[in-house]
Amino acid sequence: MAAAKILIIDDETSIHNVLSAYLKAEGYEFQSAFDGPTGLAAARSFKPDIIVLDVMLPGMDGIELLANLRRESNVYVIMLTARSEETDKIVGLSVGADDYLTKPFSPRELVARIKAALRRLQNPAGNTGEAAILNFAHLRIDVAARRVWVEDNLIDLTSVEFDLLLALAQHQSMVLSREQLLEKIWGYDYFGDTRVVDVHIGHVRQKLGNEAMIETIRGVGYRFEDK
Secondary structure, three states, X not given: OOOOEEEEEOOOHHHHHHHHHHXXXXXXXXXXXXXXXXXXXXXXXXXXXXXXXXOOOOOOOHHHHHHHHOOOOOOEEEEEEEOXXXXXXXXXXXXXXXXXXXXXXXXXXXXHHHHHHHHHHHOOOOOOOOOOEEEOOOEEEEOOOOXXXXXXXXXXXXXXXXXXXXXXXXXXXXXEEHHHHHHHHHOOOOOOOOHHHHHHHHHHHHHHOOHHHXXXXXXXXXXXXXX
């Protein structure tokens, strides 16, 4: 199996130096970029499995870079934000980041996030090797092909969004807590908080065009009902 490819886009040389040592020890193939335009070009040419993307970059910030990237790719993105910049976290998730990590961070924690993401990408939720179609009143999920239709309309979901919807649909009428969804989708090694779930659920609802399909259970989590 080919080594996983990681792209680091950050303007701090010290971060590249530390992370490159950890990634090399794990056997990953990696590239570095130190500004926004170079990072976007590298994402297109290197075609990484995962991008580690800083918000603050010269030439083009991480938010703009990610917005551009999401027009052409669903590559898994872990965004790096300053601890004090709460807005950056939410905006980053809103424009398509799959996960985020605040600076300063432990390189071991980032590598753990990368490992968890790669496990999910290589063996996505519901990938049992058997063809399976989940049919509901207004929704159809092809588990093996990882495709979703609302009525006759094919819905474009990211990998994380598909796995969230599938997890809820496979437990129809049951309430899944945010913590359960974190464990199922982001993996046992996830160290983040539950806001990442809320933002991605919002994306799924918007794309399905039916807010009532995924109910918010206040103080607990979410429930899928195809009404």
